[in-house]
Amino acid sequence: MTSEVQGVVAMAKGEPVSLVTIMVPDPGPGEVVVRIQACGVCHTDLHYREGAINDEFPFLLGHEAAGLVETVGRDVTSVEPGDFVVLNWRAVCGECRACRRGRPWYCFATHNASQKMTLTDGTPLSAALGIGAFAEKTLVAAGQCTKVDPRARPEAVGLLGCGVMAGLGSAIWTGEVRAGDSVAVFGCGGVGCAAIAGARLAGATTIIAIDLDPRKLDRAREFGATDVVNGSSEDVVAAVRRLTDGNGADVCIEAVGSPKAMEQAFYARDLAGTLVQVGVPTPDMRIDLPMIDFFGRGGQLKPSWYGDCLPSRDFPMLVDLYLQGRLDLDRFVTETIGLGDVEEAFHRMERGEVLRSVVVI
Protein backbone atom coordinates (compact mmCIF):
# COMPACT_ATOMS: atom_id res chain seq x y z
CA MET A 1 0.00 0.00 0.00
CA THR A 2 1.27 3.49 -0.87
CA SER A 3 2.56 5.32 2.22
CA GLU A 4 1.72 8.94 2.98
CA VAL A 5 4.68 10.58 4.71
CA GLN A 6 6.20 14.01 5.28
CA GLY A 7 9.00 15.17 2.98
CA VAL A 8 10.98 18.34 2.21
CA VAL A 9 10.20 19.53 -1.32
CA ALA A 10 11.58 22.36 -3.46
CA MET A 11 8.52 23.40 -5.51
CA ALA A 12 10.10 26.12 -7.68
CA LYS A 13 13.44 27.73 -8.44
CA GLY A 14 14.78 29.87 -5.60
CA GLU A 15 11.69 29.45 -3.40
CA PRO A 16 12.05 28.33 0.22
CA VAL A 17 11.58 24.58 0.63
CA SER A 18 8.41 23.27 2.27
CA LEU A 19 7.48 20.25 4.34
CA VAL A 20 4.59 18.52 2.56
CA THR A 21 2.82 15.17 2.37
CA ILE A 22 4.29 12.88 -0.27
CA MET A 23 3.22 9.48 -1.58
CA VAL A 24 5.76 6.63 -1.50
CA PRO A 25 4.68 3.61 -3.57
CA ASP A 26 5.26 0.03 -2.52
CA PRO A 27 8.58 -1.24 -3.86
CA GLY A 28 8.45 -2.88 -7.28
CA PRO A 29 10.98 -5.39 -8.63
CA GLY A 30 14.50 -4.39 -7.59
CA GLU A 31 13.23 -1.59 -5.35
CA VAL A 32 13.33 -0.96 -1.59
CA VAL A 33 11.45 1.36 0.78
CA VAL A 34 13.73 2.71 3.53
CA ARG A 35 12.56 4.31 6.77
CA ILE A 36 14.98 7.25 7.07
CA GLN A 37 16.62 7.86 10.46
CA ALA A 38 19.04 10.67 9.56
CA CYS A 39 19.99 12.75 6.52
CA GLY A 40 22.69 15.42 6.18
CA VAL A 41 22.15 18.82 4.51
CA CYS A 42 24.52 19.12 1.53
CA HIS A 43 25.29 22.00 -0.87
CA THR A 44 23.88 19.86 -3.68
CA ASP A 45 20.40 20.07 -2.09
CA LEU A 46 20.69 23.84 -2.20
CA HIS A 47 21.87 23.68 -5.82
CA TYR A 48 18.74 21.69 -6.73
CA ARG A 49 16.57 24.30 -4.99
CA GLU A 50 18.32 27.07 -6.94
CA GLY A 51 17.71 25.31 -10.25
CA ALA A 52 21.47 24.91 -10.78
CA ILE A 53 21.26 21.16 -11.50
CA ASN A 54 18.21 20.96 -13.77
CA ASP A 55 14.64 22.27 -14.11
CA GLU A 56 12.79 19.10 -13.15
CA PHE A 57 10.86 20.64 -10.23
CA PRO A 58 9.40 19.66 -7.81
CA PHE A 59 12.43 18.06 -6.12
CA LEU A 60 12.33 15.83 -3.07
CA LEU A 61 15.59 16.88 -1.42
CA GLY A 62 18.07 15.02 0.82
CA HIS A 63 20.61 12.36 -0.13
CA GLU A 64 23.16 11.76 2.70
CA ALA A 65 21.13 9.28 4.65
CA ALA A 66 20.96 6.19 6.80
CA GLY A 67 17.92 4.21 7.85
CA LEU A 68 16.21 0.86 8.17
CA VAL A 69 14.91 -1.20 5.27
CA GLU A 70 11.14 -1.39 5.63
CA THR A 71 9.95 -3.39 2.62
CA VAL A 72 11.65 -4.92 -0.40
CA GLY A 73 10.29 -5.61 -3.86
CA ARG A 74 10.42 -8.79 -5.91
CA ASP A 75 13.90 -10.14 -6.76
CA VAL A 76 15.66 -8.15 -4.03
CA THR A 77 18.20 -10.39 -2.31
CA SER A 78 20.91 -7.97 -1.15
CA VAL A 79 18.93 -6.52 1.79
CA GLU A 80 15.91 -7.50 3.88
CA PRO A 81 13.47 -5.69 6.18
CA GLY A 82 15.19 -4.46 9.35
CA ASP A 83 18.67 -4.09 7.80
CA PHE A 84 20.54 -0.88 8.72
CA VAL A 85 21.70 0.76 5.50
CA VAL A 86 23.54 3.82 4.23
CA LEU A 87 22.10 5.11 0.94
CA ASN A 88 24.30 5.85 -2.07
CA TRP A 89 23.96 7.34 -5.56
CA ARG A 90 26.30 4.86 -7.19
CA ALA A 91 24.33 1.61 -7.51
CA VAL A 92 26.54 0.11 -10.19
CA CYS A 93 24.97 -1.68 -13.16
CA GLY A 94 27.67 -4.29 -13.81
CA GLU A 95 27.03 -4.09 -17.55
CA CYS A 96 28.10 -0.71 -18.92
CA ARG A 97 31.48 -0.23 -20.62
CA ALA A 98 33.08 1.10 -17.39
CA CYS A 99 31.80 -1.85 -15.33
CA ARG A 100 32.89 -4.35 -17.99
CA ARG A 101 36.38 -2.88 -17.98
CA GLY A 102 36.62 -3.56 -14.25
CA ARG A 103 36.21 0.09 -13.23
CA PRO A 104 32.72 0.08 -11.66
CA TRP A 105 33.40 3.30 -9.68
CA TYR A 106 32.99 5.06 -13.04
CA CYS A 107 29.70 3.22 -13.81
CA PHE A 108 27.86 5.18 -16.51
CA ALA A 109 24.41 3.60 -15.93
CA THR A 110 23.83 3.60 -12.17
CA HIS A 111 20.48 2.37 -10.88
CA ASN A 112 17.65 4.38 -9.28
CA ALA A 113 14.09 3.30 -8.44
CA SER A 114 11.95 2.99 -11.59
CA GLN A 115 8.72 4.19 -9.93
CA LYS A 116 8.29 7.82 -8.92
CA MET A 117 7.27 9.19 -5.56
CA THR A 118 4.59 11.89 -5.95
CA LEU A 119 2.78 14.78 -4.30
CA THR A 120 -0.76 13.94 -3.07
CA ASP A 121 -2.22 15.25 -6.39
CA GLY A 122 -0.08 12.75 -8.32
CA THR A 123 2.62 15.21 -9.50
CA PRO A 124 5.81 13.14 -9.83
CA LEU A 125 8.78 14.17 -7.68
CA SER A 126 12.39 14.25 -8.84
CA ALA A 127 14.41 12.71 -6.02
CA ALA A 128 17.71 14.50 -5.35
CA LEU A 129 20.52 12.28 -6.70
CA GLY A 130 17.90 9.56 -7.11
CA ILE A 131 17.48 9.34 -3.32
CA GLY A 132 15.16 11.99 -1.76
CA ALA A 133 15.79 11.32 1.93
CA PHE A 134 14.50 14.42 3.70
CA ALA A 135 11.42 12.28 4.24
CA GLU A 136 10.15 9.74 6.73
CA LYS A 137 10.42 7.08 4.01
CA THR A 138 11.93 6.96 0.54
CA LEU A 139 11.93 4.60 -2.42
CA VAL A 140 15.30 3.60 -3.94
CA ALA A 141 16.89 0.86 -6.04
CA ALA A 142 18.17 -2.07 -3.97
CA GLY A 143 21.75 -1.31 -5.05
CA GLN A 144 21.44 2.13 -3.45
CA CYS A 145 21.25 0.46 -0.03
CA THR A 146 24.53 -0.64 1.55
CA LYS A 147 24.16 -2.73 4.69
CA VAL A 148 26.51 -1.65 7.50
CA ASP A 149 27.07 -2.45 11.19
CA PRO A 150 23.87 -1.42 13.04
CA ARG A 151 25.82 -0.27 16.10
CA ALA A 152 26.80 2.93 14.22
CA ARG A 153 25.00 6.27 14.79
CA PRO A 154 22.77 6.99 11.75
CA GLU A 155 23.45 10.76 11.83
CA ALA A 156 27.22 10.12 11.55
CA VAL A 157 27.41 7.27 9.05
CA GLY A 158 24.64 8.63 6.80
CA LEU A 159 27.14 11.33 5.82
CA LEU A 160 29.19 8.66 4.02
CA GLY A 161 26.42 8.78 1.40
CA CYS A 162 27.85 11.87 -0.29
CA GLY A 163 30.20 14.68 0.80
CA VAL A 164 32.24 12.85 3.43
CA MET A 165 32.77 9.88 1.10
CA ALA A 166 33.77 12.26 -1.72
CA GLY A 167 36.44 13.80 0.51
CA LEU A 168 37.74 10.57 2.03
CA GLY A 169 37.86 8.94 -1.41
CA SER A 170 39.60 11.92 -3.02
CA ALA A 171 42.60 11.16 -0.80
CA ILE A 172 42.38 7.36 -0.49
CA TRP A 173 41.22 6.30 -3.96
CA THR A 174 41.76 9.15 -6.42
CA GLY A 175 44.89 10.63 -4.83
CA GLU A 176 46.21 7.18 -3.82
CA VAL A 177 47.82 8.72 -0.74
CA ARG A 178 50.36 6.36 0.84
CA ALA A 179 52.12 6.10 4.17
CA GLY A 180 54.70 8.86 4.45
CA ASP A 181 53.20 11.12 1.76
CA SER A 182 52.77 14.86 2.08
CA VAL A 183 49.28 16.11 1.22
CA ALA A 184 47.91 19.64 0.83
CA VAL A 185 44.14 20.20 0.98
CA PHE A 186 42.73 23.42 -0.48
CA GLY A 187 39.42 24.36 1.20
CA CYS A 188 38.33 23.07 4.61
CA GLY A 189 34.57 22.67 4.38
CA GLY A 190 32.97 19.24 4.81
CA VAL A 191 34.63 17.70 1.75
CA GLY A 192 38.05 19.22 2.52
CA CYS A 193 37.95 18.08 6.16
CA ALA A 194 37.03 14.60 4.96
CA ALA A 195 40.00 14.68 2.55
CA ILE A 196 42.21 15.55 5.54
CA ALA A 197 40.73 12.64 7.53
CA GLY A 198 41.29 10.37 4.50
CA ALA A 199 44.92 11.47 4.16
CA ARG A 200 45.46 10.69 7.85
CA LEU A 201 43.81 7.26 7.51
CA ALA A 202 46.06 6.50 4.53
CA GLY A 203 49.18 7.33 6.55
CA ALA A 204 50.23 10.76 5.27
CA THR A 205 52.81 12.28 7.62
CA THR A 206 52.47 15.92 6.50
CA ILE A 207 48.91 17.19 5.98
CA ILE A 208 48.65 20.89 5.12
CA ALA A 209 45.23 22.55 5.34
CA ILE A 210 44.62 25.75 3.35
CA ASP A 211 41.65 28.10 3.75
CA LEU A 212 40.83 31.80 4.04
CA ASP A 213 38.79 31.36 7.24
CA PRO A 214 40.67 30.85 10.53
CA ARG A 215 37.66 29.00 12.05
CA LYS A 216 37.91 26.40 9.29
CA LEU A 217 41.65 26.03 9.81
CA ASP A 218 41.07 25.29 13.51
CA ARG A 219 38.56 22.63 12.48
CA ALA A 220 41.03 21.19 9.96
CA ARG A 221 43.52 20.57 12.77
CA GLU A 222 40.89 18.54 14.62
CA PHE A 223 40.58 16.26 11.59
CA GLY A 224 44.33 15.68 11.38
CA ALA A 225 45.99 18.62 9.61
CA THR A 226 49.59 18.87 10.81
CA ASP A 227 50.03 22.41 9.43
CA VAL A 228 47.65 25.17 8.37
CA VAL A 229 48.04 28.02 5.89
CA ASN A 230 45.76 31.05 5.77
CA GLY A 231 45.54 31.97 2.09
CA SER A 232 44.36 35.50 2.87
CA SER A 233 47.66 36.42 4.49
CA GLU A 234 50.23 34.01 3.03
CA ASP A 235 51.55 33.02 -0.39
CA VAL A 236 50.01 29.55 -0.48
CA VAL A 237 52.38 27.90 -2.96
CA ALA A 238 55.46 29.23 -1.12
CA ALA A 239 54.01 28.08 2.22
CA VAL A 240 53.38 24.52 0.97
CA ARG A 241 56.95 24.37 -0.39
CA ARG A 242 58.37 25.64 2.90
CA LEU A 243 56.45 22.93 4.81
CA THR A 244 57.69 20.17 2.46
CA ASP A 245 61.46 20.75 2.49
CA GLY A 246 61.17 23.08 -0.51
CA ASN A 247 59.67 20.39 -2.74
CA GLY A 248 55.87 20.76 -2.81
CA ALA A 249 53.31 18.17 -1.73
CA ASP A 250 53.06 14.66 -3.17
CA VAL A 251 49.28 15.05 -3.46
CA CYS A 252 47.32 18.34 -3.69
CA ILE A 253 43.55 18.13 -3.29
CA GLU A 254 41.41 21.01 -4.57
CA ALA A 255 38.19 20.91 -2.50
CA VAL A 256 36.73 24.34 -3.26
CA GLY A 257 35.77 24.38 -6.93
CA SER A 258 37.71 27.60 -7.67
CA PRO A 259 40.16 28.43 -10.49
CA LYS A 260 42.46 30.24 -8.02
CA ALA A 261 42.65 27.23 -5.67
CA MET A 262 43.12 24.93 -8.67
CA GLU A 263 46.07 26.96 -9.93
CA GLN A 264 47.64 27.07 -6.45
CA ALA A 265 47.17 23.31 -6.09
CA PHE A 266 48.76 22.74 -9.50
CA TYR A 267 51.92 24.66 -8.57
CA ALA A 268 52.07 23.48 -4.93
CA ARG A 269 52.78 19.90 -6.10
CA ASP A 270 56.17 18.28 -6.01
CA LEU A 271 57.52 17.22 -9.42
CA ALA A 272 55.51 14.23 -10.67
CA GLY A 273 52.96 14.90 -7.92
CA THR A 274 49.22 14.35 -8.15
CA LEU A 275 46.53 17.04 -8.34
CA VAL A 276 43.03 15.88 -7.40
CA GLN A 277 40.00 18.07 -8.08
CA VAL A 278 37.00 17.20 -5.91
CA GLY A 279 35.53 20.71 -5.50
CA VAL A 280 32.67 21.12 -7.99
CA PRO A 281 33.17 24.07 -10.37
CA THR A 282 30.44 26.14 -12.05
CA PRO A 283 30.14 26.08 -15.87
CA ASP A 284 31.73 29.52 -16.30
CA MET A 285 35.03 28.67 -14.54
CA ARG A 286 38.20 28.29 -16.60
CA ILE A 287 41.82 27.45 -15.96
CA ASP A 288 44.70 28.70 -18.07
CA LEU A 289 48.01 26.86 -17.69
CA PRO A 290 51.20 27.10 -19.74
CA MET A 291 51.52 23.77 -21.56
CA ILE A 292 55.20 23.69 -20.70
CA ASP A 293 54.28 23.64 -16.99
CA PHE A 294 51.75 20.86 -17.53
CA PHE A 295 54.41 18.82 -19.30
CA GLY A 296 57.41 19.94 -17.30
CA ARG A 297 55.91 19.27 -13.86
CA GLY A 298 54.71 15.80 -14.84
CA GLY A 299 52.54 13.70 -12.56
CA GLN A 300 48.78 13.36 -12.70
CA LEU A 301 45.74 15.67 -12.82
CA LYS A 302 42.67 13.73 -11.68
CA PRO A 303 39.05 14.74 -11.16
CA SER A 304 37.41 12.74 -8.35
CA TRP A 305 33.74 11.80 -8.85
CA TYR A 306 32.19 10.86 -5.48
CA GLY A 307 35.71 10.03 -4.31
CA ASP A 308 35.92 7.18 -6.87
CA CYS A 309 34.11 5.17 -4.22
CA LEU A 310 32.42 1.82 -4.53
CA PRO A 311 29.74 1.91 -1.80
CA SER A 312 29.50 -1.88 -1.42
CA ARG A 313 33.27 -2.06 -0.82
CA ASP A 314 33.80 1.21 1.09
CA PHE A 315 30.81 1.91 3.35
CA PRO A 316 31.10 -1.22 5.53
CA MET A 317 34.88 -0.74 5.83
CA LEU A 318 34.57 2.95 6.80
CA VAL A 319 31.81 2.19 9.31
CA ASP A 320 34.08 -0.44 10.88
CA LEU A 321 36.93 2.11 11.11
CA TYR A 322 34.45 4.56 12.70
CA LEU A 323 33.37 1.98 15.28
CA GLN A 324 37.02 1.23 16.05
CA GLY A 325 37.59 4.93 16.79
CA ARG A 326 39.92 5.42 13.82
CA LEU A 327 37.64 7.67 11.73
CA ASP A 328 35.82 10.42 13.62
CA LEU A 329 32.57 10.76 11.65
CA ASP A 330 30.79 12.25 14.69
CA ARG A 331 32.95 15.35 14.33
CA PHE A 332 31.26 16.20 11.02
CA VAL A 333 27.87 16.52 12.73
CA THR A 334 27.69 20.16 13.86
CA GLU A 335 24.01 20.03 14.82
CA THR A 336 20.95 17.82 14.55
CA ILE A 337 17.68 19.35 13.36
CA GLY A 338 14.13 18.35 12.43
CA LEU A 339 12.58 17.92 8.97
CA GLY A 340 11.03 21.38 9.25
CA ASP A 341 14.38 23.10 9.77
CA VAL A 342 16.06 22.47 6.39
CA GLU A 343 15.52 25.98 4.96
CA GLU A 344 17.18 27.58 8.00
CA ALA A 345 20.01 25.04 7.76
CA PHE A 346 20.66 26.15 4.15
CA HIS A 347 21.27 29.67 5.43
CA ARG A 348 23.68 28.50 8.13
CA MET A 349 25.52 26.42 5.54
CA GLU A 350 25.81 29.43 3.19
CA ARG A 351 27.26 31.51 6.04
CA GLY A 352 29.88 28.79 6.66
CA GLU A 353 28.70 28.24 10.24
CA VAL A 354 28.32 24.48 10.07
CA LEU A 355 30.19 21.48 8.72
CA ARG A 356 26.98 19.46 8.53
CA SER A 357 23.46 20.00 9.85
CA VAL A 358 21.83 16.58 10.04
CA VAL A 359 18.09 16.00 9.99
CA VAL A 360 17.09 13.34 12.51
CA ILE A 361 13.69 11.69 12.08
Ligand SMILES: [Zn+2]
Ligand atom coordinates in the same frame (compact mmCIF):
# COMPACT_ATOMS: atom_id res chain seq x y z
ZN1 LIG B 1 27.95 0.19 -14.99
Ligand SMILES: [Zn+2]
Ligand atom coordinates in the same frame (compact mmCIF):
# COMPACT_ATOMS: atom_id res chain seq x y z
ZN1 LIG C 1 25.80 15.72 -1.32
